[in-house]
Amino acid sequence: MRSLVLVVVLLAAFASTTANAAPDAAKPKVRTVTAFIHLDRESYGTQIAETMKVLNAAKAEFARRGYETQTVRIVTQPFGELVKGLNDKDALAFLRALDDLSQKQGFMPNVGPAMMHDTDDPAAIHLLAQVLSTLPHLNASAIIADDDGIHWKTIRESARLVRYVTDHSPRSQGNFLFTATAMLKPLGPFYPGAWHNGAGKQFSLGFEGANIVQEVFGATHGDFDASVAELTRQLTIHAKVGEDVGNAIAASSGWTFAGVDPTPAPLGDASIGDAIERFTGGKFGTNGTMTAALAITTAVKAVKVKQVGYSGLMLPVMEDQRLAQRWSENTYDIDSVLAYSAVCGTGLDTVPLPGDVSEERLVKIFGDVASLAWKWHKPLSARLQPVSGKKAGDKTDFESQYLFNTTLH
Numbered sequence: 001m002r003s004l005v006l007v008v009v010l011l012a013a014f015a016s017t018t019a020n021a022a023p024d025a026a027k028p029k030v031r032t033v034t035a036f037i038h039l040d041r042e043s044y045g046t047q048i049a050e051t052m053k054v055l056n057a058a059k060a061e062f063a064r065r066g067y068e069t070q071t072v073r074i075v076t077q078p079f080g081e082l083v084k085g086l087n088d089k090d091a092l093a094f095l096r097a098l099d100d101l102s103q104k105q106g107f108m109p110n111v112g113p114a115m116m117h118d119t120d121d122p123a124a125i126h127l128l129a130q131v132l133s134t135l136p137h138l139n140a141s142a143i144i145a146d147d148d149g150i151h152w153k154t155i156r157e158s159a160r161l162v163r164y165v166t167d168h169s170p171r172s173q174g175n176f177l178f179t180a181t182a183m184l185k186p187l188g189p190f191y192p193g194a195w196h197n198g199a200g201k202q203f204s205l206g207f208e209g210a211n212i213v214q215e216v217f218g219a220t221h222g223d224f225d226a227s228v229a230e231l232t233r234q235l236t237i238h239a240k241v242g243e244d245v246g247n248a249i250a251a252s253s254g255w256t257f258a259g260v261d262p263t264p265a266p267l268g269d270a271s272i273g274d275a276i277e278r279f280t281g282g283k284f285g286t287n288g289t290m291t292a293a294l295a296i297t298t299a300v301k302a303v304k305v306k307q308v309g310y311s312g313l314m315l316p317v318m319e320d321q322r323l324a325q326r327w328s329e330n331t332y333d334i335d336s337v338l339a340y341s342a343v344c345g346t347g348l349d350t351v352p353l354p355g356d357v358s359e360e361r362l363v364k365i366f367g368d369v370a371s372l373a374w375k376w377h378k379p380l381s382a383r384l385q386p387v388s389g390k391k392a393g394d395k396t397d398f399e400s401q402y403l404f405n406t407t408l409h
Helices: 002-018 044-064 088-105 123-134 152-168 170-177 210-220 224-253 272-280 289-302 321-328 334-341 359-376
Strands: 029-037 069-075 108-113 139-146 178-182 200-208 256-261 347-354 380-387
Touching (some): 029 044, 044 069, 044 200, 044 224, 088 108, 088 123, 170 380, 178 359, 272 321, 334 347
Parallel strands (some): 029 069, 069 108, 139 178, 200 256
16 A cells, blocks of 8 residues: 555656646757858859858758758858948949849848948948848848947938838838847847858857747746746757757868857747747737746756857747737737847847838837847847838738738837
């Protein structure tokens, strides 16, 4: 009888410790393997070909381990340095050739920040406005806060760029390829904010891991401690694989592996919005959303790999099907996402705005993001997407495999 009682007690104890554990989630996609190079305009074709060998080797190694790689990406030196010495006509011709090559070679290009410091010549960001309005694939950014403070001049120029691209790009969609970053260090893998200013031959990676959060939060039912513990465990499984792949490719190629950004990126049905609703039991934006955001970020920070980039929580309004739905229902707004960013990241991402939004309002939104990031020394960004001809109550009509149309506030 004593042995039977002991067995019952042990089984009960085991059940209590595993009740909030989720089965291992399905493998996430690798959202990106991102390479950083210093592009030579005289020999960039050869450089790109060599870089693609490294990226394809990483992609093949992930495939061998059962992971699908969604994109490979290449980031150049900062925009102003890339086009230095060229007049606008020649710079646009060169950038058009680079844009075309990206499609032929199968990579997503990024030409880095057009302004890194408030003392930079704004001519580069003026040229970038033309680039984003006419070329469909080049990503870029501007740095609106760093360790030296908030860059108010760059904030103003970023607002002017967004206003120009809204009025001059097809469907105002060019702004999808631009973000203003604050306190974001170099070598993070996620676009459009990825950047570097070194010699290159480095790479980093990130996963599309929102499905993991969905499955964990579906099992832990709002238990904060259990959610953090289980999410940390499951994110670590895949981040460790990424680190192993990165180190192996570095060893065989001579490139430097910069690290993993464990941010569980969403896209479509792999929804961070749905995951948070599983935690709170209510719609995204209702009570408990802030707590869920903290749980995710706490787990991400606890993943013991070489971390790089945002390493937080990504809430892209129009890249996540549930977030786009809730935006239409007005369960949250810009101020809500800024509040959540106080305990997570990555700021304001793919936020739709009416087409008549003023430059002054854009300045204020960028300023709020920069102020929050600089105050807490955490990486945030702002990717704002006004839609020309649309007003509050209208629905966006973007044409992109990455965006879910939603109703404007």
